[in-house]
Amino acid sequence: MEAVSNKVYHDTVVIRLIQFSVIWALLAMLGGVWLAAELIWPGLDFGQYWLSFGRLRPLHTNGVIFGFGVSALMATAFYSVQRTSHVPLFLPRLAWFCCYAWQLVVLLGGLSLLAGYNTSKEYAELEWPFDIAIAIVWVCFGVVFFGTIAMRRIRPIYISNWFYGALIIVIAMLHIVNSLALPVSPTQSYSLFAGAQDAIVQWWYGHNAVGFLLTGGFLGMLYYFLPKHAGRPIWSYRLSVLAFWAFVYSYIWAGPHHLHYNSVPEWVQSLGMVMSVVLLAPSWATMVNGIMTVSTAWEKLRTDPALKFIVLSLAFYGLATFEGPMMSIRSVNVVSHFTDWTIGHVHSGALGWNAMITYGTFYFMAPRLVGGELYSSRLANLHFWLALAGTMLYIVAMWAAGVSQGLLWLSVDDIGELSFDFKDIMASMVPYYLLRLVAGLIFLAGTFLMAYNLYMTVRGRPARRAVPPAVAPAFGVSR
Amino acid sequence: MSTNIYSFLLLRSLYQPLAAFGELSRGDPAPLAIFFRYSLWLLLLPPIFALIGGANFGWRLGAEQPLVLPLAELWLISAGYFMILAFGLVSTALISRWMAVTYAANASLGRHLALVTIVGEPLAVASVAHLFPDVLVQVLVLIPTMIWSMSLLYRGLPVVLETSPERGMLMASSLVAWLLVAAVSLLGLSMGLWVMGIGPLLGV
Numbered sequence: 230m231e232a233v234s235n236k237v238y239h240d241t242v243v244i245r246l247i248q249f250s251v252i253w254a255l256l257a258m259l260g261g262v263w264l265a266a267e268l269i270w271p272g273l274d275f276g277q278y279w280l281s282f283g284r285l286r287p288l289h290t291n292g293v294i295f296g297f298g299v300s301a302l303m304a305t306a307f308y309s310v311q312r313t314s315h316v317p318l319f320l321p322r323l324a325w326f327c328c329y330a331w332q333l334v335v336l337l338g339g340l341s342l343l344a345g346y347n348t349s350k351e352y353a354e355l356e357w358p359f360d361i362a363i364a365i366v367w368v369c370f371g372v373v374f375f376g377t378i379a380m381r382r383i384r385p386i387y388i389s390n391w392f393y394g395a396l397i398i399v400i401a402m403l404h405i406v407n408s409l410a411l412p413v414s415p416t417q418s419y420s421l422f423a424g425a426q427d428a429i430v431q432w433w434y435g436h437n438a439v440g441f442l443l444t445g446g447f448l449g450m451l452y453y454f455l456p457k458h459a460g461r462p463i464w465s466y467r468l469s470v471l472a473f474w475a476f477v478y479s480y481i482w483a484g485p486h487h488l489h490y491n492s493v494p495e496w497v498q499s500l501g502m503v504m505s506v507v508l509l510a511p512s513w514a515t516m517v518n519g520i521m522t523v524s525t526a527w528e529k530l531r532t533d534p535a536l537k538f539i540v541l542s543l544a545f546y547g548l549a550t551f552e553g554p555m556m557s558i559r560s561v562n563v564v565s566h567f568t569d570w571t572i573g574h575v576h577s578g579a580l581g582w583n584a585m586i587t588y589g590t591f592y593f594m595a596p597r598l599v600g601g602e603l604y605s606s607r608l609a610n611l612h613f614w615l616a617l618a619g620t621m622l623y624i625v626a627m628w629a630a631g632v633s634q635g636l637l638w639l640s641v642d643d644i645g646e647l648s649f650d651f652k653d654i655m656a657s658m659v660p661y662y663l664l665r666l667v668a669g670l671i672f673l674a675g676t677f678l679m680a681y682n683l684y685m686t687v688r689g690r691p692a693r694r695a696v697p698p699a700v701a702p703a704f705g706v707s708r
Numbered sequence: 709m710s711t712n713i714y715s716f717l718l719l720r721s722l723y724q725p726l727a728a729f730g731e732l733s734r735g736d737p738a739p740l741a742i743f744f745r746y747s748l749w750l751l752l753l754p755p756i757f758a759l760i761g762g763a764n765f766g767w768r769l770g771a772e773q774p775l776v777l778p779l780a781e782l783w784l785i786s787a788g789y790f791m792i793l794a795f796g797l798v799s800t801a802l803i804s805r806w807m808a809v810t811y812a813a814n815a816s817l818g819r820h821l822a823l824v825t826i827v828g829e830p831l832a833v834a835s836v837a838h839l840f841p842d843v844l845v846q847v848l849v850l851i852p853t854m855i856w857s858m859s860l861l862y863r864g865l866p867v868v869l870e871t872s873p874e875r876g877m878l879m880a881s882s883l884v885a886w887l888l889v890a891a892v893s894l895l896g897l898s899m900g901l902w903v904m905g906i907g908p909l910l911g912v
Binding site for chain 1: 775875
């Protein structure tokens with residue numbers, strides 16, 4: 230279609246964000262592998278506080294979620310919102326600010342975690358100065374994203390933008406409310422919430438960070454890049470809209486399932502459980518939509534190694550979104566909670582769904598952004614099998630470890646006393662942790678291959694100058 | 709297709725899987741014949757091994773003392789195990805046939821049942837590890853076996869169901885999604901049953 234404007238898309242910022250995302254993936258996953266090794270050989274902290282499990286673990290989770298994940302989401306949101314709105318980014322300098330300021334927050338925040346500054350709230354460990362900085366950058370992200378949509382030349386707002394929009398709005402709301410605190414020094418603060426209320430707010434935040442960031446945001450990625458990969462529209466647009474509203478409505482209630490058998494009202498726990506089970510419907514609606522879209526584009530598999538990642542990510546998305554509701558059922562949760570089954574569940578989502586769809590998307594974007602070819606399809610194919618093997622080994626090892634832990638912890642003798650010692654149970658987990666370490670190394674090796682492949686693809690090439698195409702008059706916005 | 713070829717189908721699928729898949733693709737086996745002549749016997753192996761292992765050695769979950777369950781309870785668990793496996797096999801074959809339209813694959817139920825049987829065969833044979841029901845032993849034996857089974861699925865599906873390799877890859881991935889969900893359902897169901905009192909004595 231002929232271009233109507235001499236303006237070009239701002240893609241250099243997208244390339245930079247992809248580069249940062251890959252760097253964070255390598256560092257944070259390396260941290261994960263180190264942690265896995267520490268669980269087998271605790272002496273690997275070498276007596277250094279900053280290398281202890283308690284400090285490295287939040288660094289790993291924050292690095293993966295906020296470094297790798299959010300950088301990837303910013304990159305794909307900036308890329309897709311321009312193309313679905315047919316205009317360049319609104320306030321491109323602000324987009325650059327988001328790019329670098331976010332990396333600075335993750336870097337300094339990570340160092341503060343290593344130094345031991347920690348709010349003790351899972352996935353919200355950073356202290357108040359970082360919370361404020363995150364809120365500012367996030368609002369700027371929203372200004373660029375929604376500003377671009379407001380300036381759009383095409384009337385409909387494509388479904389991926391609804392998901393990215395929900396990501397921006399809901400994460401801002403969750404982050405600000407959960408981070409409300411009274412600072413007592415530059416490095417310490419006390420939450421405004423206390424006791425059971427604090428727990429409920431924390432898991433309202435924690436679960437919806439998973440929901441709207443690791444699910445909603447990445448669904449935005451899926452809805453834009455899957456049809457692009459496949460070269461045809463989404464199988465059912467109507468189903469995608471239905472799934473969006475059902476997802477937004479039901480996810481926000483599900484947090485209390487993290488607090489089963491805790492000191493919060495039982496009805497709150499039950500509500501969280503019921504809404505978690507309800508969540509299966511929108512999650513699987515999206516999975517079916519994705520699978521049916523790709524099913525009609527099978528011939529693309531011959532030429533597009535990246536599509537395999539997206540196909541498999543849908544399978545793991547289906548698994549994780551089934552396993553989550555199942556684990557929220559109280560009679561299952563009583564065994565699974567506080568065991569490595571939860572870790573396996575999280576990683577079936579993080580490795581199988583988030584990482585794989587991101588890898589597939591990066592393999593798609595990188596050559597197009599610089600107007601070239603992917604450096605090596607063979608390496609991408611090898612990466613695919615490494616990622617699959619690593620993920621499978623990881624989750625199966627953690628399933629076995631988790632079920633064993635759950636049963637042993639709950640096992641009682643004839644007079645009702647615990648049958649097994651906590652220390653002994655943990656000592657018996659070493660073989661599973663060894664398997665997990667191997668799985669992590671396999672997955673990390675694949676990520677290194679991707680980093681090299683993408684580096685060679687974009688090396689020495691500037692971003693291609695892409696121009697917004699014309700809009701059909703029936704869909705155009707008159708200004 | 710002659711009966712003789714079918715007689716050795718299971719054996720050949722272990723050491724010459726592609727040839728066995730090729731043979732299957734040249735016939736239209738009856739579903740009941742496949743089930744009663746092949747699938748059923750494979751399905752019986754894991755529960756029988758689990759029963760023998762559980763009765764003689766107890767479940768070794770990592771602690772020094774194994775969990776020893778009464779024989780009557782072990783029978784109940786093994787019967788449940790068999791029922792779940794049978795349900796899993798038949799439902800996977802039915803789901804596979806249901807998917808066949810989408811992936812332009814052959815819709816013969818007999819072929820789908822035979823494919824699922826062959827794919828599950830290494831796991832059924834490897835369930836001999838249940839004779840010593842140590843969880844770690846199961847993991848070490850069954851993970852490589854599972855990779856073998858997945859490889860059979862990806863390689864065999866396009867041949868047996870006569871679809872292109874690309875469509876076969878997509879269909880196999882969809883079946884993997886279903887199988888992962890089935891596996892985790894089995895875990896969840898087991899937890900629910902144990903909490904209800906069928907299995908080890910839990911303090912809940």
